[in-house]
Amino acid sequence: MHKNIDSMDSGERKILQVFSKKIQNKNRPFPCIPATIGHSLNQFCFGFTGDPTKQSTIQELANLLHEYTKVSRSLGKFTSLVIFFETPVNLFESYKVEDYEQLFWEQLNGLGKMDVADWPAHIPVDPEDSAWEFCFHGEQYFMYCATPAHEKRKSRHFPCFMLAITPRWVLTEFNSSPAAAAKIKANIRKRLEHYDSSPIHPDLNSYGNDDNFEWKQYFLHDEKTSLSECPFHKYLKKLK
Template sequence: MKKLYNKADLTRDKSLDYQKRMMIRQFTEKMSDREHLFPCVPAMIGYSLDQLRYGFVGDPTEEDTIHELADLLRIYSERSREYGKYTSLIIFYDISEEMNKTHGIEQYEQLFWKQLSELIDQDNAEWPSEIPTDPNHNMWEFCFHGERYFVYCATPSHKNRNSRSFPTYMLAITPRWVFQQFKESKYAEKIIEKVRRRIEKYDSVPIHPELKTYGENNNYEWKQYFLRDDNQSLSKCPFHFKQ
């Protein structure tokens, strides 16, 4: 059975191999870099307060991996409210050296949407009735185990968009209720402005035009899940809903 980790668990668990420890070290360096501040302020707060949870899965091209991911997200969905108001689930994939060398942005993008489409096939819970199943609706977002989620993807192929770059294939899955609570904060607007200023400094390309606000008429959440290294986007969402 796969498990979720907090910082203390990662330190205590001697069964974690070198590659997993390296992933955590690289993530820690990214979140702790005071010279190049990671743009997402709420994520950094969640990291500093130890409200993030971490999970490891296998190669994204292997069939067993989607079952591992589903197990972790199911556990997280049931417990996330215990972790704190800045929580997210961080998923590290075990990619091969060959994939690291040969996969480009578009190949990782295809893998990402294949993972989400297959993940929904592992969900025994009903899709929330208030959320459209069509990703081209402005109120659509990914749902699993009855929870609504924003899904962020980072890859080794991102070079210009440093905010989406990581040495391995990685997901950050954040419950919608985290964003709702944050939005109610009196500091929310100032923090959002700070995030955008940080992105401008952190990335060597302009802010992606699809970074908009959930629920706006011209916003489609799926376009924010996987941002390419330039400001291009897919014309149609590849996500396939389980009928």
């Protein structure tokens, strides 16, 4: 895991430069304003893992997220962990959005199985409960996935399979001033309208609302469609 570009090799620096260009683009502003702030303040951490189709990569991801969980609160109130996966040519050539979606949930299910901490008592284990969200090592996280296959929803496109993982306490801090948060959220939606060629996805909502389901926002389709059931169910049934 890196916080400083000087500690990266040439390949890692190249992919980070692509990421930075996307986040810092002034002519085409990235929709997520808190993400642009966190990046500009150098509060992001970056992790690089192997081929996401390999089981060993999930262990790498678990190690990175475990390490990040231990230090995240010292990094600033806009911090996130950004994970770049090695994405082989065959994935670029054959994987569709739905294939990457399955790959994404395989990562989360794998993380769940490797988590040595108890599931937080105040978080329901049923993803169909509006208070549910993904947890790891006792910390609540919002997950964002971007892939090379996304075309219309450019806000979810990246040249490699990518995760951005944000602690819930960061989002709670962001929402601590309701008026300011509401204004920023309105600007985010305006940016999305210009950034994506697809309409704003109907699953985008706010944590805590009765009609909100966090898992549906982790991975968005190019179209307005979404899965009928959370793929994390199989693991969570073991916790009940």
